[in-house]
Amino acid sequence: MTWTIAGSLVTWSLVANLLIGKRAYTGRNLLLTALLLVGWWRYRVATGRPELGDALEEVGLAPRQLARGLAWGGGAFVLIAGAIGVGVLLADVIAPVGRLLEDQRAAGFADDVWFVALVRIPLGTAVFEEVAFRGVLLAAALRWLSRWRAVAVSSIAFGLWHIAPTIVALRINEVVVASPGGLIAIGGAVVVTTIAGYAFCWLRLASDSLVAPILAHIGTNSVGLLAAVVAQGLL
Numbered sequence: 114m115t116w117t118i119a120g121s122l123v124t125w126s127l128v129a130n131l132l133i134g135k136r137a138y139t140g141r142n143l144l145l146t147a148l149l150l151v152g153w154w155r156y157r158v159a160t161g162r163p164e165l166g167d168a169l170e171e172v173g174l175a176p177r178q179l180a181r182g183l184a185w186g187g188g189a190f191v192l193i194a195g196a197i198g199v200g201v202l203l204a205d206v207i208a209p210v211g212r213l214l215e216d217q218r219a220a221g222f223a224d225d226v227w228f229v230a231l232v233r234i235p236l237g238t239a240v241f242e243e244v245a246f247r248g249v250l251l252a253a254a255l256r257w258l259s260r261w262r263a264v265a266v267s268s269i270a271f272g273l274w275h276i277a278p279t280i281v282a283l284r285i286n287e288v289v290v291a292s293p294g295g296l297i298a299i300g301g302a303v304v305v306t307t308i309a310g311y312a313f314c315w316l317r318l319a320s321d322s323l324v325a326p327i328l329a330h331i332g333t334n335s336v337g338l339l340a341a342v343v344a345q346g347l348l
Contacts, residue, residue, distance in 0.1 A: 114156070114253050114256075114257075115250070115253045115254045115256075115257055115258070115263075115266060115314070117180055118249060118250045118253055118270045119250060119266060119267075121272040121276055122245055122250065122270060122274060123270060123273045123276075124170065124247070125145075126273075126274045126275075126276070126277045126278070129141075129275045129277070130277035130278050130281050131156060131277055131280065131281070137232050138178070138233060138237050138292060138331070139232065139236055139237035140242040140311075142236070142237040142240075143236055143237065143241070144239075145241060145245075146240055146241045146245075149244055149245055149249045150172070150174075150244060150248075150249070152249070153168055153171075153172060153248075153249045153252065153253075154168045155254070156253075157171075171250055171252040172244065172251075172252050172323060173247070173248060173317055173321065173322045173323030173324070174244075174248070174322075174324075176322050177218070178320075178321055178322035178324070179324060179348045181320050181321060181322050181325075182284065182320050182321075182322025182324025182325045182326055182327075182328075183322075183325075183328070184320075185316060185319065185320035185322065185324075185325035185326050186316070186320070186325035186326070186327060186328025186329055189316060189325060189326075189328060189329035189332065190328045190331065190332035191332075193329060193332035193333055193336065194332050195307075196338050197332075197336050197337055197339070199327035201340050201343065201344055202323070226338065226339065226342050229335075229338060230335040230339055231336055233337065234331060234334045234335045234338065235327075235331045238334055239327050239329070239330035239331045239334065240327055242271070242274075242330065243313070243317075243323055243326050243327045243330055244323065245288060246267050246268075246271045246274075246310065246313070247267060247313050247314055247317040247323060247326050248323050250266070250267050250270060251264070251267045251314060251317065254256075254266045254267060257285065260318070264311060264314045264315075264318075267310060267314055268307050268310030268311045268314055269307055269310070270306075270310075271306055271307060271309070271310035272302075272303040272304065272305075272306045272307030272310060272312075273303060274306070275302050275303060275306040276299055276302070276303060279298060279299050279302040280299065283295050283299075285296060289300075309333070312329075313326035313330065314326075316329055
């Protein structure tokens with residue numbers, strides 16, 4: 114089951130990013146989030162463990178896990194936002210940060226940046242991806258693998274998930290995907306997001322709540338987008 118979920122998620126990323134695109138992004142991802150959670154519960158029912166509360170607890174979404182998740186996630190959000198703010202201030206000094214802030218995808222969101230930062234990213238990206246990778250996939254992996262192997266499966270799958278969006282970003286930024294620079298960018302994105310996956314898994318396990326990595330994910334993506342928009346003078 115673990116490998117089926119991981120493979121299905123990576124395949125869906127290719128289909129969603131390279132074939133479907135932005136159409137109904139938030140709605141379709143919320144639907145997929147619900148399907149993942151229902152599928153997880155149905156799996157537990159089929160294996161003789163029908164309690165909904167236990168199913169939610171395994172993916173970090175039980176009510177008792179909320180407060181701790183908010184505390185850990187809120188702290189992570191503040192740290193991430195602060196780091197991004199420092200990065201903006203030092204963009205002229207640190208070249209890689211400057212290049213990130215010049216990402217032309219920000220221009221595509223400039224007209225509705227607040228909707229994207231406050232709705233599309235939190236609900237369509239952070240909630241969906243965290244339920245998928247640090248919720249259902251990690252919970253499934255923990256049933257069959259040691260903790261560190263389960264974390265590795267979740268994190269590597271998360272890294273591979275970002276191949277397709279990186280290809281889209283390269284095209285938007287007019288970089289040839291098959292060029293040396295394009296291939297390095299794809300490889301770099303996989304490595305960076307795999308490391309991020311480990312960090313989000315650590316937050317999930319340390320806080321015993323999926324809320325913590327959700328908030329950290331929102332901080333990374335939403336604040337990062339706002340920083341790029343501001344840096345490019347679009348806001």
